[in-house]
Amino acid sequence: MKTLNVNIDHVATIREARGGKEPDPVNAALIAELAGASGIVCHLREDRRHIHDRDVKILREVIQTKLDLEMAAHEEIINIALNIKPDLVTIVPEGRMELTTEGGLDVAGNPELFKSLVNRMHDKGIEVSFFVEPEQKQIDASLKAGADMVELHTGTYANASDKNSLSNELYRIKKSSTLAHNAGLKVAAGHGINYINIKPLCLIPEIIEFSIGHSLISRAIHVGIERATREMIDVINTSTLHRGLNK
Numbered sequence: 001m002k003t004l005n006v007n008i009d010h011v012a013t014i015r016e017a018r019g020g021k022e023p024d025p026v027n028a029a030l031i032a033e034l035a036g037a038s039g040i041v042c043h044l045r046e047d048r049r050h051i052h053d054r055d056v057k058i059l060r061e062v063i064q065t066k067l068d069l070e071m072a073a074h075e076e077i078i079n080i081a082l083n084i085k086p087d088l089v090t091i092v093p094e095g096r097m098e099l100t101t102e103g104g105l106d107v108a109g110n111p112e113l114f115k116s117l118v119n120r121m122h123d124k125g126i127e128v129s130f131f132v133e134p135e136q137k138q139i140d141a142s143l144k145a146g147a148d149m150v151e152l153h154t155g156t157y158a159n160a161s162d163k164n165s166l167s168n169e170l171y172r173i174k175k176s177s178t179l180a181h182n183a184g185l186k187v188a189a190g191h192g193i194n195y196i197n198i199k200p201l202c203l204i205p206e207i208i209e210f211s212i213g214h215s216l217i218s219r220a221i222h223v224g225i226e227r228a229t230r231e232m233i234d235v236i237n238t239s240t241l242h243r244g245l246n247k
């Protein structure tokens with residue numbers, strides 16, 4: 001069976017727009033868990049643009065499924081992960097100016113760094129996934145580094161603008177899923193996955209986990225706005241009624 005891990009970064013992005021306390025990504029995570037999510041994902045970026053250290057600490061305390069901490073291989077963040085001990089860390093490349101993670105990690109380009117990172121995480125009982133392009137070179141390197149899992153970058157597939165590139169990308173994902181699975185790695189998929197483009201990915205047997213944020217949080221706004229509006233009108237009506245002002 002394939003499972004869903006919900007990425008709550010965008011809830012924190014809305015919180016940061018006002019710099020206050022709401023919406024709290026921890027609250028969103030608990031609701032997602034109750035709705036059946038198999039795990040919660042958050043990305044603690046070096047610039048702390050959305051998720052903060054406090055969020056990860058509280059999530060570690062309250063999450064009952066699985067906490068997947070997305071992070072770059074930066075020493076400060078590595079130490080935070082070793083301390084907080086998420087169930088899984090997903091190692092991603094991180095660029096200061098990027099809007100979101102752009103492309104997969106070059107594990108093959110620095111095998112020693114990533115091998116030592118895996119060893120440090122394993123010493124604390126933390127599983128490691130590398131977010132990589134669907135390419136043999138990166139899968140081989142992830143295996144050599146001792147990873148438990150690879151998360152295949154589906155962003156290029158999600159952005160494919162014509163049928164040819166879409167089927168090429170899907171083929172790369174299928175082929176890489178088989179390669180990784182046969183090598184003994186668990187296989188996840190993430191980035192740009194939505195309610196439409198997920199369907200062909202669901203037919204790839206080796207993918208066991210999806211990591212989804214943007215489309216799901218976007219959908220939450222649409223399906224929640226009617227109720228939120230009604231609740232505010234109820235508050236207005238009941239509050240004015242109590243004071244006898246609702247003439």
Ligand code: PXP
Pocket residue numbers: 007009043070090092100101131151189190191192193211212213214215
């Ligand atoms: N997986 C990884 C490694 C990511 O960096 C992201 C984006 O934070 C996601 C999955 C989720 O992508 P999206 O928000 O497009 O669903």
